[in-house]
Amino acid sequence: MQLTVHLDQYFGQFRIELQLCIKLRGIIGVFGTSGAGKTSLFRAIAGLNQSAPNQLSLIKLDGNTLEDSQKKVFVEAEHRNIGFVFQDSRLFNHLTVEQNLSLAIKISQRKEPLISYQDVVQGCGIEPLLTQSAEGLSAGQRQRVAIARALLGSPKLLLLDEPLAALDHDSRQHLVAFLNQVSELIPMLFISHSVSETLTLCDPLILLEGGRIKAIGSREQLAETLPKRRASAVVTEFDPETGKLCLDTIPDLLPEFKPGQRIGIVAEPSWLKSRELTRDD
Numbered sequence: 001m002q003l004t005v006h007l008d009q010y011f012g013q014f015r016i017e018l019q020l021c022i023k024l025r026g027i028i029g030v031f032g033t034s035g036a037g038k039t040s041l042f043r044a045i046a047g048l049n050q051s052a053p054n055q056l057s058l059i060k061l062d063g064n065t066l067e068d069s070q071k072k073v074f075v076e077a078e079h080r081n082i083g084f085v086f087q088d089s090r091l092f093n094h095l096t097v098e099q100n101l102s103l104a105i106k107i108s109q110r111k112e113p114l115i116s117y118q119d120v121v122q123g124c125g126i127e128p129l130l131t132q133s134a135e136g137l138s139a140g141q142r143q144r145v146a147i148a149r150a151l152l153g154s155p156k157l158l159l160l161d162e163p164l165a166a167l168d169h170d171s172r173q174h175l176v177a178f179l180n181q182v183s184e185l186i187p188m189l190f191i192s193h194s195v196s197e198t199l200t201l202c203d204p205l206i207l208l209e210g211g212r213i214k215a216i217g218s219r220e221q222l223a224e225t226l227p228k229r230r231a232s233a234v235v236t237e238f239d240p241e242t243g244k245l246c247l248d249t250i251p252d253l254l255p256e257f258k259p260g261q262r263i264g265i266v267a268e269p270s271w272l273k274s275r276e277l278t279r280d281d
């Protein structure tokens with residue numbers, strides 16, 4: 001299955017100008033600094049931007065033209081069979097998690113989901129949440145439900161825009177393994193700011209810069225061009241009497257904070273060593 005994208009469009013002052021033709025298999029990483037145009041590219045592929053006249057867009061998926069500005073073709077987002085999960089994914093708050101998932105299956109173009117309901121619920125770790133109202137979910141729980149919902153829609157392509165950003169370490173590990181497994185059935189484009197996450201999950205990679213494609217290549221080819229990973233660590237224990245720290249290195253972790261939870265300090269180990277920590281630190 002092939003994805004073809006030719007774009008020359010303005011988003012405000014920002015110009016996205018790229019030509020992409022890529023075989024969809026597994027998880028393809030989309031990497032670039034903030035403002036490189038990653039989300040804009042996803043929005044265009046998903047059909048969330050009606051391009052203005054005189055702007056160029058050509059999007060083909062699996063031989064079907066989804067958009068062709070010259071021929072005035074524009075398939076609406078709900079008919080593209082492309083799933084997406086953005087950072088601020090919205091659920092139907094007046095429904096339970098289970099109802100949100102059932103709705104996704106109902107409106108999908110398949111009778112049976114490509115990946116079974118049970119597998120998706122288990123893989124996304126949301127079994128205990130099924131009867132809860134979507135309204136009360138934490139950011140991380142919401143993200144997991146949004147991913148489950150997108151998978152149950154059985155899309156031809158799934159666009160994931162920093163889908164793991166709000167998850168704690170364990171949920172993230174669990175979900176990464178599951179996404180890896182199901183990407184055999186549903187290919188994905190995956191945006192992450194985390195170099196380690198990109199290199200663990202994605203192959204090949206598309207590097208964006210200033211609205212243009214800087215490089216496309218295999219993980220091996222491009223790994224060296226990605227910014228070097230900073231060593232980050234979480235202090236899991238600190239004894240103010242002895243000044244002893246117990247460090248756990250977790251790359252690029254964004255913990256999901258809960259009221260009353262003990263929170264570690266994320267910092268360079270060298271910085272920690274060079275400071276005299278007090279209880280307030």
Ligand SMILES: Nc1ncnc2c1ncn2[C@@H]1O[C@H](COP(=O)(O)OP(=O)(O)OP(=O)(O)O)[C@@H](O)[C@H]1O
Nearest residue numbers: 011012013014032033034035036037038039040041
């Ligand atoms: N609707 C819009 N109107 C005006 N400017 C826009 C619009 N959408 C995007 N932009 C601009 O386009 C540029 C690229 O934004 P985009 O969100 O695609 O970047 P990104 O690579 O996804 O960044 P991040 O990693 O921070 O999410 C930014 O300068 C942004 O301000």
